[in-house]
Amino acid sequence: MNIRIKRADINDVDRIFAIEKETFNDYWSYESLYEDICRTPMSFYLAAVFDDEVVGYIGMWHVLDEAHIMNIAVDKRYRNKGIGTLLLSALIDYSREVEIKRMTLEVREHNDAALRLYEKHGFVRDGIRKEYYRDTNEDAVIMWKEL
Numbered sequence: 169m170n171i172r173i174k175r176a177d178i179n180d181v182d183r184i185f186a187i188e189k190e191t192f193n194d195y196w197s198y199e200s201l202y203e204d205i206c207r208t209p210m211s212f213y214l215a216a217v218f219d220d221e222v223v224g225y226i227g228m229w230h231v232l233d234e235a236h237i238m239n240i241a242v243d244k245r246y247r248n249k250g251i252g253t254l255l256l257s258a259l260i261d262y263s264r265e266v267e268i269k270r271m272t273l274e275v276r277e278h279n280d281a282a283l284r285l286y287e288k289h290g291f292v293r294d295g296i297r298k299e300y301y302r303d304t305n306e307d308a309v310i311m312w313k314e315l
Contacts, residue, residue: 169218171251173258176213176225178206183222184215191241194303204238214258216242216251226255228263228271235263237273240282256289264315271315274300274308286311 176184181202188195196204204211210231216224224242228235237259242251263271274297275282291311300308 169249171223171254172217173214173254174217176205176215176222176227178202180213180215180222180225181205184213184225187222187225187241187243188239190244192239194301196239211238212259212262214255214262216255218246224251224255226259228259230263230266230268233267233269235259235268235271237271252285253288256285260289260313260315269315271313273311275311276301276304277307277309283309286313289313 181198184205185196185198185201188201204227205213208229210229211227212230213225213227215222222243223246224240226240227238229238240252240255242255260271271291273286273291275286277296291313293309294312295310297308297310299305
């Protein structure tokens, strides 16, 4: 499978929104994603492309020397093929290039696949946000990675 990673842009918003909507119960609105990808100076999104179709994405906010990973998702048809790993690795590489020192994120406490992905890439658990997710009141695990 030949996956290309590129910076997401306005042409990718429709597919990113479709993936967002199929992946999350409490998904971002189209308008919020559009603003974040196209107009928010501190945001940076990457898209995974297969056969000219966006099949996954990852986004972060860059604040001073830290990055906050906002979301990552892969189209259901393409999961378990290493695309999440490619996206996260590319985002970590970009973060190093722009001299980000630390990365953080929140992940649902029962999202074992995501927890394994982040831990495989050197993120460590550093706390809990109680009842963080509005749709289920599930706790979030806070994770950090030093670069």
